[in-house]
Amino acid sequence: MLTLFFVDDLPTTVGQIYEFDNEDANHAVRVLRMKAGDLFMLSDGQGSWSQVKAFAVKKKSLEVEVMASGFQEALPTTITVVQALPKSDRAKEAIELLTEAGVDRIVPWQASRSIGKVSEKFSVTAREASKQSRRLRIPEVTDIATTQQICEAIKLSDLAIVFHESTTTKLSDAISSHNVASLLVIIGPEGGITPTELDQFVEAGAKVALMGRPILRSAHAGIAAVAAISALLKVW
The missing domain is CATH 3.40.1280.10 (SPOUT methyltransferase, trefoil knot domain)
Known part of the structure; x- marks a missing residue:
């Protein structure tokens, strides 16, 4: 399963270029050592998600492209x-x-x-x-x-x-x-x-x-x- 991170301004348009630059991004770069070509998930924490691919790794952030997006419905209970x-x-x-x-x-x-x-x-x-x-x-x-x-x-x-x-x-x-x-x-x-x-x-x-x-x-x-x-x- 792909690594998940949360963002406040979730990009949801397929093909969209997004600057992933919050604390989670810093963790992805410095601790997880993510590199160009890596796939991972972004979410707004309320059910919406996007699968993205990194194409540029910076000191504390990543530039990514949205590959797919969707929404997870809440459970009935x-x-x-x-x-x-x-x-x-x-x-x-x-x-x-x-x-x-x-x-x-x-x-x-x-x-x-x-x-x-x-x-x-x-x-x-x-x-x-x-x-x-x-x-x-x-x-x-x-x-x-x-x-x-x-x-x-x-x-x-x-x-x-x-x-x-x-x-x-x-x-x-x-x-x-x-x-x-x-x-x-x-x-x-x-x-x-x-x-x-x-x-x-x-x-x-x-x-x-x-x-x-x-x-x-x-x-x-x-x-x-x-x-x-x-x-x-x-x-x-």
């Missing part, structure tokens, strides 16, 4: 993951894994037992992980949300699932329909979701499910949840 904030390194890892899983929106949550803090670099992490995983749509990373805001989001979702070790309900039993346009997944902190928070989510309409027998780290639980639900909903 929009997936939002509410991620309670773990410690800084774990938070970055969670953003990377959720991006690789194909999540559309990541909502950092300052749960009662959260120990991490929101970083302005979360969006950068999502962008870099999108390049690594060759996804043409960069997930949105929102501002930190309160428990009340998450309850409101639950009410607006077709299906909201909160994972908690206290329940005996299997994930497969919590999903009764494949017709889900808006999915919300809630992942708690390392210290667990408090009984009060869980009651609020259930009252707002969320289903509580068990994610197997092993207890995953908060940063790892999201990708496991999204993978399982995507398979059950036939998104994958």
